[in-house]
Amino acid sequence: MNIDSIQNGVVIDHIKAGKSMEIYNLLQLYNLDCPVALITNAHSGKMGAKDIIKIDSENLDIDLDVIGLIDPNATVNIIRHGQLVEKKALTLPLELRDVLKCKNPRCITSVEQDLSHVFRLTDKQSGTYRCLYCEAKAERRN
Template identity: 50%
Template structure:
């Protein structure tokens, strides 16, 4: 049986859809922190079948935790202080995302103007679909 110790302080990002923990790791830029980080892939889950979990010791600054919902609406974030869960966050989908994903349309202005920000608006909440504000190209998150 796998045993990952508990945290004294930090975050536990739980209920990540199986296979998406490395995408979240990259999105949060966790490689630039010196904190202890545990990534658990394909953990058994009674609700989801399989899930991923990320445990982050300490409290890195500038984590964009509210944006985690773009990876799945099941994601929760437990805030651990002195070994106890002090708060449980349920991130919700943002209406607008900036520079999170890039437009794949080769004719989009963002392909020509390299410094232009990639901005997407939420157009379909149930299917987690965002559209580029410049060309309407859809970007659909995997569920």
């Protein structure tokens, strides 16, 4: 099966097989008005099987760093005029706002529905996020 290469946009490659839909939802790619291709179970010499997401858009305004929450081994390639111009390293964001939900039933966010769910990166090495309010550890997706 062939999917055309894109001229301008982003290719998220080396996604662990089966994880692309989670990334699609996390980045809310369903809100984009450009072509988005999800390729699952593509052959990979290194990984056996992998997922790939191709986003065909010149002006993309999304925070790609949060991909690291789902799959820190995914790679992000920026394409311009059909050429790879940048391999973006995923850096975990210092703060996540309304990306993860605090699951602690004792947290104030469990009763105040209008409060943003905010998590801060408290340990870069282990990628640990804690709720701003109750300091409960975030449940990682990967």
